[in-house]
Amino acid sequence: MSKKSILVARESDLSEALSLADTIRLNIVKKLILRNNYRPDRNYFLNSRLLDEVKSLLNTLNSNKTIIDSIYIYEVLHPRQVVNLIKELKLEVRDKILMVLEIFAGHAGSKEAKLQIEMAEITYQLPIVKEWIRKAKLGELPGFMGPGEYATETYYNHMRRRLAKIRKDLNELRIRRRKERELRVSKGFPHIAISGYANAGKTTLFNSLTKLSKPTGPEMFTTISPKVALALIDCSEVVFVDTVGFIRDLPPEVIEAFYATLEEISFSDLAVLVLDSSEPSNMIESKLKTSLDILSKIGYFGKPLIVALNKIDLSNDLENIESLVRDYMSSNYLWSWRLVKVSALKGKGLSELKKVLCEFLSPKTSEGLKTSSFRHN
Structure with a gap:
């Protein structure tokens, strides 16, 4: 069977x-x-x-x-x-x-990722258990999935206590992450967040820019915790941050659970929004809208944005896709933006991307930074 x-x-x-x-x-x-x-x-x-x-x-x-x-x-x-x-x-x-x-x-590996997932699951389950308790009291249902009404309420209260503990632990981890970020900023490292829809090739681009080999794959959400690495581009040493993939109508429970990875975008100096140019135009437009909506919701305001059309080696309609994206950005993004065509896997367009990154970043020299104690996460 x-x-x-x-x-x-x-x-x-x-x-x-x-x-x-x-x-x-x-x-x-x-x-x-x-x-x-x-x-x-x-x-x-x-x-x-x-x-x-x-x-x-x-x-x-x-x-x-x-x-x-x-x-x-x-x-x-x-x-x-x-x-x-x-x-x-x-x-x-x-x-x-x-x-x-x-x-x-x-994909959870770190303590933070596991706590985030558990918090999201409990946040999701609590209203369901509460509804089950309500129906059990009305005599419409037994206790939650079997046990009696008293056992169900005990389980509900246990979940609430566990949720409070997880939130406390995650807040401590966020404070530590914030201090690490402030240390990097104090050393003069600009932060560039690599963002975008799930499975657009963000981690592949991250690897190409940092010369690292972080896990990638065709499945969605290979990245669920921020990956951070220092890299030298034409004008400066910068910190690249790979973030969790977006998804249309991302539920509030998931946004709250993965606040730590999303807040890296809102605190960054610059963001790269990665789109898969090999997808149909209507899907690309939908994902671009979703991505801009999420960037707005998490507080990425008043900052420049680079749209990276990725997988150009697989696109059959690149000229029209480029025109569509330019038109949409011109009408819907209020601040500075640029469009760059790349193939992160093949290494195409990366020089142009780095050039545009430098145009948006304040001029910095890498002098005095090479002996920093910064470590990849």
Whole structure:
């Protein structure tokens, strides 16, 4: 017998959802594709027709000895919807937040990353457990996933205490990270954040600029903790920071959990926004909009931005893509910006990128910095 999952996503989100599903190695037996203007049912997310369709599919597959153990819905679900779906379908219900966190968990290495993921999971689960308690008190459900009402409340209180402890530990780590950043700044190192959508090639660009070999891969979210390295470009020694990839409608729980990596962007002197130029133009425009929205939300204001069109060796429509990006940036970014075409993997366009970086940075000399005690993280 094989365990399989059902995936539910809107048409506009299907590509992203499938990429995430592939990264966490989901075995998808059925895709339910919703219209972009689909209006979710407030209690179940799935309307009665879709709910009946899923139940019928489960009955058919179970009779064939195929186990469906989960349904992944690529939306941010309300706790009420999660609880009602679990009750109705008798299987695990996971939404967009949990899909992202599953990927993060697979790449977590540092203590900070693990704490961030645990915090996000607890933040996500608390309202669901609270809703389960409410229904248990009304007699609609047993205790959370089995135990009685008292045990459920005890579990809820334990989660709240654990969340408070994690936040305290993470705050201490952020203070230490801030002090490290202030030390680098005091030594005169400009900070350049490499940002952008998940799987755009940010870490490959980071490696090309710093001569390092940090892990890369085709799966999304290879980077979940900031990578920091000192490198010499034409005009100065600078600190490059590789950051976690963006994703459309990034849930607040995930933004809070990964504040440490995102704050590196807001505190940087300059940011490079990496886009995958080999993707379809409508997808590039959507991701550019998402990236600018997230930069704004995390406080990257009044600073120059370099848009790096990456993977130009794979693009079939580079001229039109370049025109699209220029038009969008001209209309939507209020401060200085430049566009540079690169292939981080092939090393193309890196000299031009470094030249543009120097144009935006205040002139600095590397004299006196070569003996610094800065270490790569």
